[in-house]
Amino acid sequence: MSTQDIGAIVEAEEGASLWNDAWLRLKKNRAAVTGGVVLVVMVVLVLLTPWIAPYSYEAQNLDLGATPPSAAHWLGTDIFGRDLLTQILYGGRISLAVGFIATAVALVIGVTWGAVAGYVGGRVDSMMMRFVDILYALPFMIFIILLMVVFGRNILLLFLAIGAVEWLTMARIMRTQVQSLRQQEFVEAAVSLGLAPAAIIFRHIIPNAIGPIIVYTTLTIPSVMLLEAFLSFLGLGIQPPQTSWGLLISYGAETMEEYPWLLIFPGAALTITLFSLNFLGDGLRDALDVRGSKD
Amino acid sequence: MVRFILWRLLQAIPVIFVVITATFFLVRSAPGGPFDSEKAVLPEVKRALEAQYKLDLPLHEQYVAYLGDLSSGDLGPSFKYPGRSVNEILSSGLPVTAELGLYALTFALFVGVLAGVFAALKPNTRQDFIPMGMAMIGICMPSFLLGPLLVLVFGIYLDWLPIAGWGDLPGDKILPSITLGSAYAAYIARLSRAGMLEILSQDYIRTARAKGLPEWQVVTQHALRGGLIPVIAFLGPAFAGLLAGSFVVETIFQIPGLGRFYVQAAFNRDYTMILGTTVFLSTLIVFFNLISDVIAAWLNPRLRAQFKGGA
Numbered sequence: 001m002s003t004q005d006i007g008a009i010v011e012a013e014e015g016a017s018l019w020n021d022a023w024l025r026l027k028k029n030r031a032a033v034t035g036g037v038v039l040v041v042m043v044v045l046v047l048l049t050p051w052i053a054p055y056s057y058e059a060q061n062l063d064l065g066a067t068p069p070s071a072a073h074w075l076g077t078d079i080f081g082r083d084l085l086t087q088i089l090y091g092g093r094i095s096l097a098v099g100f101i102a103t104a105v106a107l108v109i110g111v112t113w114g115a116v117a118g119y120v121g122g123r124v125d126s127m128m129m130r131f132v133d134i135l136y137a138l139p140f141m142i143f144i145i146l147l148m149v150v151f152g153r154n155i156l157l158l159f160l161a162i163g164a165v166e167w168l169t170m171a172r173i174m175r176t177q178v179q180s181l182r183q184q185e186f187v188e189a190a191v192s193l194g195l196a197p198a199a200i201i202f203r204h205i206i207p208n209a210i211g212p213i214i215v216y217t218t219l220t221i222p223s224v225m226l227l228e229a230f231l232s233f234l235g236l237g238i239q240p241p242q243t244s245w246g247l248l249i250s251y252g253a254e255t256m257e258e259y260p261w262l263l264i265f266p267g268a269a270l271t272i273t274l275f276s277l278n279f280l281g282d283g284l285r286d287a288l289d290v291r292g293s294k295d
Numbered sequence: 296m297v298r299f300i301l302w303r304l305l306q307a308i309p310v311i312f313v314v315i316t317a318t319f320f321l322v323r324s325a326p327g328g329p330f331d332s333e334k335a336v337l338p339e340v341k342r343a344l345e346a347q348y349k350l351d352l353p354l355h356e357q358y359v360a361y362l363g364d365l366s367s368g369d370l371g372p373s374f375k376y377p378g379r380s381v382n383e384i385l386s387s388g389l390p391v392t393a394e395l396g397l398y399a400l401t402f403a404l405f406v407g408v409l410a411g412v413f414a415a416l417k418p419n420t421r422q423d424f425i426p427m428g429m430a431m432i433g434i435c436m437p438s439f440l441l442g443p444l445l446v447l448v449f450g451i452y453l454d455w456l457p458i459a460g461w462g463d464l465p466g467d468k469i470l471p472s473i474t475l476g477s478a479y480a481a482y483i484a485r486l487s488r489a490g491m492l493e494i495l496s497q498d499y500i501r502t503a504r505a506k507g508l509p510e511w512q513v514v515t516q517h518a519l520r521g522g523l524i525p526v527i528a529f530l531g532p533a534f535a536g537l538l539a540g541s542f543v544v545e546t547i548f549q550i551p552g553l554g555r556f557y558v559q560a561a562f563n564r565d566y567t568m569i570l571g572t573t574v575f576l577s578t579l580i581v582f583f584n585l586i587s588d589v590i591a592a593w594l595n596p597r598l599r600a601q602f603k604g605g606a
Contacts, residue, residue, distance in 0.1 A: 134310050141539035142557075142573055149561045149569060150321050226437055233439040234542060234558055246439070253443035253547070257451055267440040274435040 022211075025287040032283020035276035042273055046092040055083040057090050066259045076261045078251070084262065087243060088269050094244040095270070098158060099225040105163025106224070107217055110170025115201045115209075117171070118178030129175065132168050140165035144227070148236045158237060162224050173216055177209035211288040218281035222274045229270060245270040299592055307581050314577040315365065319358055322570045370571035381571030384556055391461060392552035395544070396537045398468060399476035400530075406476075407483025408526065412514065414484070415491035415522075426484060433481025438540050442474040442547040461550040471548045475540050479533050483526050491522035524594050531587030535580040 026032055045052070054074070061081030069076045075084040117128040147161045181187060182205070190200045206213075229246030231237030233253075238244040245266050252263030364371060370381035410426035417423055449470060450458035457467035494500065495518055503517045504510075541554035549555075553572070560568035 133306070134313055141535070141542075142576055145542075145557070145561050146318065146321060146569065146573055149564060150324065222435070229437060230439060230539075230543065234546065236558075236561060249440055249443075253439070256443055256447050260447060263440075263443055263447070267444070270437070271435050271440065274437075275431070278431065278435060 022284075022287040026283055029283040029286065031279040032287070035279035035283065038272060038276040039280060042092065042276070043096065046089060046096055049089040049093055053083075053086045053089050055086045057086060059083065059086075066255070066262070068259075068261055075265045076259070078262055079255065079259070084265055087248060088245070088266055091243045091245045091248050091266065092269060092273075094155070094238055094242060095225055095228060095246070096273070098155075098162070098228040098238075098244070099221045102159045102162040102166065102224045102228075103217055103220045105159060106166035106170055106220060107213070109163065110167035111174050111206060111213060113167065114171035114174025115178050115205060118175035119182060119197060119201050119205065121179075121182075125175075129172075132171050135165075136168055141227075141230075144231065145234075145236055148231065155238060155242070158228065158231070162227050166220055166224055170213075170216055170220070173212050174209060177212055178205055181205050181208055215281060215285045215288060218277060218284055222277040222281075225270070225274065225277075296593065300589055303585050303588055307585050310581050311578055314581075315362070315574050316358075318570055318573045318577075319361060320354075322566050323354060323357070365574065370575060371567045373565055373568045381568055381575075384568065385553065385572065385575055388551060388553040388556050391550060392538070392541050392545070392554060395461070395468070395471055395475060395541060395550065395552060396534070398472035399537060399540075400479065400533070402472055402476035403479035403483055403533075404526075407480040408487050408523065410480070410484040411487030411526075412491055412519070412522075414488045415495065416514070418492060423488075427488065430481040430484040433477050433484075436477075438474050438478060439543045439547065441477060442470070442544060445470050445474055446547070459549045461548070461552075467548075471544050471550060474547070475537060475544045478540070479537070482529065482533070486525045486529055487523060490525045491518060494518045494522040497521075520594065524591055527587060527594060528591040529587075530590075531584035534583040534587070538576060538580065 059082065061077070064077055064081035066079045066081075067073060067077045073083050073085065075088065077083055078087065113128065113132070117125045144161045144165065147157065151157050178201075187200060187204060190204050195203075225245075228237055228244060229249065232244050232246030233250040235250070238247050240247070248266035249263060249270065252259075252266055256263040361371070368382075370385065373379050373381055373384060407430075410430065414423040414426045446458045449456045455466075456470055457464040458470075460467045461471070462468065491514075500513060500518055503513045508517075538554065541552055542558050543554075544550070545552045545555040546558055553576070556568070557572050557576070559565075560572060
C-alpha cells in the first residue's frame, strides 16, 4: 500500500467522522432542520414552477381584477387579474437565483482572495487586506445604487454588484483559516513535496477550511436576497416584465389598503425563506462548531 | 489615545479619496450625457450648458476642477433642478434624516439593550428565548415590509397614527422611527446578549458578587460597561445601514430627507446630485465609523493601553 493510499484512507475516515458528527448535531437542532426542509421545498417549488404554476406567467384577466384568495386563485389575484401564487413562484425563481448566484460570486472572489493573502503572507498579505479594509469602509449600498444607475438596471449587473460587495467578510474569514492551517504538518509536507502554491491552496487548504465557508455562505444568501428585495422595492433592482419578491412587495405596498393580500403573501414568502436560511445557518455554525470551542 | 485617533484619521483619508475618485469617474463614464434626454436642444445651447457645467473640458481637468470645488465645500449644481445647488438640497434634507436616524437609533438602543441584557441574565430559559426569537423576526423582516405592515395595522385598521409625513401631524414620527429602528434593535439585542454572557462569566463579576453586591448593581455598574462594547462598535456600521434604510423608510412615509432625494436623483439620473450626495454620505459614514471606533477603543482598557505605549 502506497503512502498516498494511506493518506486517502485517513482523510476519508476523518472526513466521514467530522461530517457524521456535524450531521448528528444538526439533526438535533429542530429550528435548523425545519429551516432546511422549508428551504428544500421552496427550491423544488421554484425549480418546477414552469410545470406546476397554476396559471401562465403572462396570463391576465382584466375583467376579474383584484380578488381575495379563492378556490380558483389560492392566494388571490392582482389588479390585472394575474394569479398571485403564479407571480410569487416566478418571483421566487429570481429572488432565489439572485441569492444563490450573487453568493457564489462572493464565494469565489472571497475564498480565493483570502486564501492567497493568508497563504502568501508578508507584504502581499498586508496590501491585499488593506484593500479589503478600504472597501469595507465604503458605503456599499450607495455604491450598488450608483452602479445600477450608471450601467442601467440589468439583472446580470445586479449579480455582479452584490457579489462584489459581499465577498469582503468571506475573504477575512478565509485568511484567518489559512493562516492557522499553513502552520500544520500536512501543508509543510505538501510544500516539501514541491507542490505549487496554487495546488496547495486549492487541493489542501480550502478543503480543510470548508466548515466556516459553508456556514458563512448560508448566512450570506439571506443578506443578498434582502439586498435584492431592497433594491427592487426602490425600483432600482429587478425590472418588469420580470418580477421578484421585492418587486411584488413594492406593488403590494402601493395597494395594500384595498388589497392587503398582495402585500402579505409575497412578504410572507420572503420572510419565511430568510428565516429558514438564518436558522439553517445558525444551526450549521453550531453543528460544525465553527467558532472553535464554545465561546 | 491621540495616536489612535490620528492613526484612524490617516486611514480614513485614502478611503474618502477613493470614494470621490471612483464615484466621479463612474458617473462620468455613464452612457449618454446629462443633457441628451432634453428634447432637441440646439447645438449652441448644449455647448453653453456644457461649458456652464464644465463638461467641455477634458476629463482629467474636470476631475481637478471638481476636487478644487470640493475642497472649498462646494458640491456643485444640480442638473435637474437648475438654480439649486447640491449643497442647498442636502442641507434641507439633512436635518430631517438626522432626526429620523436619531429617533430610530434611540429606539433600537433602548429596546435592544434591554432585551439583550434580560436574555443574558437567564440564558436558555424562556426569558432568553422569547426576546431572541423576536430579534430573529426583527432581522428577517425587512423595513420595506415592516413599514407597510405597520401602516396597515396602526395607520389604517386601528387608525391610531398618521400614515405619512414628517412633523405635519402629531405622532407622525413614531411609525417611521420604529420601522427604521427595529432591525437594529434586533441586532443590538443579539450583540448585547453575547457581550453580557461573556462578561458575566469573568472573574471580576464573581468578585463583585462575592462582595455581596445586589445583582442589579453587578449588572448596571460592572457588567454593562464591558458587555456593551460590541454594541458600540456596531454603531458605526449601523449608521451606514440607517442611512441606507432611510432610503426606503423616507420613500414609504414620504419624508423629505436625504434618502428620498438620493433615490429621486438616482431615478432622474441627476448625475451631479448623485455624485455630490454619494461623496457627502460616504464622508459621513467614514466619519461615523471613525467615531465609533474611537469610542469603542476608549471603552476597552486593553486597546487603550496598547496605544498608550508605543504601538
